[in-house]
Amino acid sequence: MARNTFDQDETLEQGFNMYHVRRLYDYMRPYLKPIIWCMFLMVISSLLGLLGPYIIKIALDDLIPAKDLTGLCIATIAFILSLIGISWIMKNRLITMGRVGQDILIDMRHDLFVNLQKLPFTYYDNRPHGKILVRVVNYINSLSDLLSNGFVNLVADIFSIILTMVFMFVLDTRLALVSLIGVPILMSIMYPLKALQRKAHQKLSTKQSNMNAYVSESINGMRVTQAFAHEEESMRVNEHVCEEYSNAWLGAVKLNFLVWPIMDNVATLTVALVYFSAVFIFVDDISVGLLVAFVAYVWRFWGPITNLGNFYNTIINAMANLERIFELMDEKPTVHDCDDATELPKIEGHVEFEDVKFAYEEDEMILKGISFEAKPGERVAIVGPTGSGKTTIINLISRFYNINDGRILIDGHDISKVTLTSLRGQMGIMMQDSFIFSGTIMENIRYGRLDATDEEVIEAAKVVKAHDFIMTFENGYETVVNERGDRLSVGQRQLISFARALLANPKILILDEATSSIDSQTEVLLQQGLDELLKGRTSFVIAHRLSTIKNSDKIIYIQDGQILEMGTHDELIAKGGGYCHLYTTQYELLRA
Template sequence: MPINTFREDEETKEGVKLPMLRRLLRYLIPYKKSVLKVFALIALILAVQLFNPLFLQVGIDYFIDKTQNIPGLLAVGALVVALNILSMFAIRLRLREMAKLSNRVLYQIRQDLYEHLQTLAFRYFDERPAGKILARVIGDVNSLKELFNQCILTLLPNLVKLVCVCVIMLILNVKLALFALLIVPLLAVGLIFIQRRAHRGWRLFRKKNSNLNAFVHENMSGIRVVQGFAAQGQMNRNFNGLIRQQRGAYISAVRYTDLFWAFVEVAWGVGSIIVYWAGVRMLDTGHITVGLLVSFSSYLSMFWQPIMDLSNFYNNLVTNMAAAERIFEVLDTEPEIQDADGAQVLPPIKGEVEFQHVTFGYDPQVPVLRDVSFSVAPGQSIALVGPTGAGKTSIINLISRFYDIQEGTILLDGHDITQVTLESLRSQMGIMPQDTFLFSGTIKDNIRYGRLDATDEEIVEAAKAVHAHEFIVEMEKGYDTDIQERGGRLSVGQRQLVAFARAMLSNPRILILDEATSSIDTHTERLVQAGIRQLLAGRTSFVIAHRLSTIQQADQILVIDKGQLMEHGTHGELMEKKGLYYNLFMAQFLRVG
C-alpha cells in the first residue's frame, strides 16, 4: 500500500451491510441477559401501545354509542391510565438499561480495536498518519453508539409493531388495510434510491474527517517547527482547505439524508388521505362504525410511526455504516509480523547473532539490504557505521523482527527468529531507537517502562549507571517530576539519558543503541560511555553512531554502504586497510579538527 498522508483520502472497501450489521450485533452476545431484559420492557411498552386504540374503540362503541355507560367508560379510562403509567416507567428503565448496554459494547469494540493495532507491524504505521488511526479508535467507534441503541430500541421493536399493526388492521377491515398499504411499494423504491447516494456521501465524509484529524495531529506534534519557521499562515490555509472539504462532504451527505424523513412524511400524508377518503365512503354505506374508523385511524398513525422510525434507523445505519466499515477494515488487517505455526518460546540466550545471506526491503521490489552475512559472538560489542541511508537501522530492526526479510536467515543462538515467539524474542532485547520517545507521566514511570516490575531502587541504579541521576534529583520533584508527551520539559540530551536508563533497566541479553549519544554533549557522552562499558559486560550490543570516535573500542565494526556489508573488523584493522571506514574516519577527523 502506498504511503497515505492527510492530503489523500484513504482507500476503503465498501462492506455488505447485512453481514456487517450481524457482525456488530454479535458483540451483544456476552450481554444476553441485559438484552433480554430490554426486550421484555419493550414488549410491555409495545403491548400497551397496541391495546390503546382497542380500548378507545370499546369505549366509543359500547359505553358511549350503545349503552352510554359512564361507570364502565370510567373503568376503561382508569385501566388505560394505569397501563400507560406502567409503560412510562418501563420506558425510563429501558433507556437506562440500554445506555449501560451500549457503553459496554463500545468499550469492547474499542478495546478489540486497540489490542489489534498493537499487533500490527511497523509497516502499517509507516504507511498512514497517526491521526487517521486515532480517528478510527475514537471518532468511528463513538459513532456506533447510536447505531446500537437504534438496533435494539428501533429495529426489532418497530418491525414487530409494524407486523402487529398490519395484522390488527386486516382484522378490523381488509379494504381499509389494503388502502393503507397502497403507497408502501413506491416508498420502498424511493428510500433505496436515496440510501445508495447517502451511503457514498457518508463514506466520503468519514475520509475527509480522517484527513482533518491527521493534519491536526501532525500539526500539533510539529508545532515547534511551525512556529520556528513562522509557517502559521500556511498551516491555517491548509486547515481551512481541509475544513471546507469536510464541510462540503457533510452537506452533500446530509442533503440525501434529509430526504428520508421528507419522503416518508409525504407518503404518510398521501396514505392517510387515501384511507380517510375510503373510510368516510364506507361509513356512509354502513360497512364500518364510528368507533372502528376512530380506532383504525389510531392504528394508521401507529402503522406510519414505525415506518418513520425504521427510516430513521435506516438513515442512521447508512450514516454510521461507513464508520463500521473503517473499524472492521482494521480488525480484518492480518498482522504482517506474527508467531509462526508451532513457534517455540526462545530460551534464555547468550547473545550469538548470525545473518545468513539476508536481503530485505521495506518495499520488496526495492532492496535496502542485499545479501548481508555476518556473525557475532556472545558478549561482543558491534558498531554499525556507514553513510546515511546505507541500511544500518534496517539491520537492527531485523534483529528484533520488526520487519520480515525477503531472503536469507537470521539466527539467534542458532534459533531462526521467525520460528520463535515474538514475546520471548523481544523480551530479551533492550532497544533505544534513534527517535527518543517519552510518555506523559513521571520520570520514574518512563524509566520503569523498561521493566514494569522494577523497584524504585533498581530505577535509581539504572539512572546512576547512565549518569541521569544527577540531573533528575535536581528537578523540583526528582524522579516524581511530571513530564509531557515526548518529554517536553527536558532537553534533548536529558530525554536521551532517561530513555537510555529505560533500556538499561530491562537487563537485556542483546542491547541495541541507534544513535544513542547523538544529542549528548561531549562531557556527558564520556560519562555515558563509562556507564555503557559497565552495563554491557557479558551482553551482546549493536551500536549505531555517526561519531566514529565513540566506537573505536568496539569488538567488531561493520561498515555498511548501499545495503551491502563492505568491510568488517576492529578499528585498527580497518584503519590499516585504508578503505571506506578509513575515509569516513579521516573525513570526520579533519572536519572536527
C-alpha cells in the first residue's frame, strides 16, 4: 500500500493477473465438495429448463394436431415438475452457496487481520487507518456475490450454453448457424470495454478508500474539529471527497450499464435473423412448433451469455478490490522472528545498548550511536528536548522497530535473535497514548495478564491509586467504558493503563510520560506505590516533569540522537550541563 494521506490516490504496485484468481481458488479449495454439489444441481436445473421448449414443440407439432389429451396432460405435468425441480434446486443452491461464500470471506478476513497483527509500527505510522479498514471490511464484503453466486452460475451458464447449442443443432442446423452470427459481433464490442472497466473500478476502489480514510480521521479528530469550530471546513472537505467517489461510481456504472443493452440488442438481432431465415429462406420445411421452440432456445442461449456479461461486471469490480486485498495480505512484516530465533529465557532485566543507530527514514538518522547499560533492578530515566529520540529508545527495547546498526542485549541475548513473543511477554509497557478498549474497567486492566484473578486486578489498581476513583462509579470495576475511554478523564485513563502494565508483573517496565496527565496530588500517591512496585525490576522512565525522576539510579540526557550526559541527579546537577540547565529552567518556571 502506498504511503499517503486521505486525499492522495493509491497506486497499485502490480496489476491484476491470473495469480490472483489462483489465490482466490486456494480459499475456495476447502469448500470444493459443496461447491461441486451446487454446480451439479445447477447443471440439472439447466437441463430441466431446456426441456420446456422441447415439450412445447411436441405439443404444438404432434399432440394438439392429433388431439391427444392424455399426451397433453402428461406433457403439462412434466413441464410443471420441471419448474418445481428448478425451484427446489435454486433454493438449496442459494442456502448452500450463501453459507460457503460467507465462510470463505471469514477465512480471508482472518488472514488479513492476522497479517495486520504482525505488521510493525512503521506500517501504521504512515498510512491512514481508514484505508486499511476499507480493505478488511468493504473490499472483502464486495466479494460476497462473486463467491456465493458467481462461480457456480458461471459453470452452470457455460454448461447451459453448450447444452442449448446441442438442442438447437439437433432441431435445425441451419437456424443454429444463423443464431451464432451474433457471437463474434458481441466479442468485437465487449473486448475493448474490458480495459476501460478495469480502470474505472480501480479508480472507484481508490476513491472509496479515500472517503473511508477521511471519515475515520474525522471521527477520531471530532473533539479538535468542534473545539476550533471547523465543522464547516470539515463538511466542505467531506463533500469534495464524496463527490469524487460519486463521480468515480458513475463512471464505473456507466460502463457496466453498457454491457446489458449491447448484449440485449445483439440477442434481439439474432432472434430477428432467425425469424427472417425461417419465414423467408427455410419456410418450406419449418413447422410452427419448431420455430417457437427454436426461438425459445435462442433466447435461452443468450440468457446465459447475458448472465456471463453480468458476471464479467461482477468479477471486474471484485478483482479491482481483490488486488488491494492481496496487496495488503502480501505486505511483509519488517519486524519478525528470524529463521533461527530462540525463546528468550526468564530474564533478570540487564539491558545493554551497543552503538545503536536507527532511522525511520534512510536519510534521517534519529539515533547516532547510543550506548549505555541498565543493570537489573535499576531505574533509568531518559530526558532531553522534544524530538531528541527518547521514545525511540524505549520503542527499540521492545523491538517495535529494527535498528540500523549496533546491538541491543537483554541478559546477554541479542533481541534481534529471540522471538518477539518471548521478548515482549516479559515487559510491561505504558505508552504516552493511553488506549482504552471498549468493555469494562476490569477487562481493560486484565488485558495486561489475561489469566489474572479479580483480586489481582484490584490489587494492581490499588497500587497505582486507581481503585478509589474506580469505586466512585456505580458499577465499580464492571463499569462499561467506550472505545478510547471517552467517559474517563485523561488522568483516569492513564491510571488504568498503568494498572494494566503493572499487572503483567514484568521484569522490565517501560513508562513513557506515564504521569503526564496526572495531577500533582495523585502523582505523589502514585509514586508511593511505584517505589515499592519497581523494586527488583529494571525500569525505563521518560518524564517531562523532572521532579518525578530525581531518585532514578541513572539519568540519561539525550539530544539530537546522542547521549551527552549520564549519571545520577546530583552528579548531573554538579556538572552544570544540559540536564542542569533543563532542570533549573523547569524549577524556575514552577516557582514563577
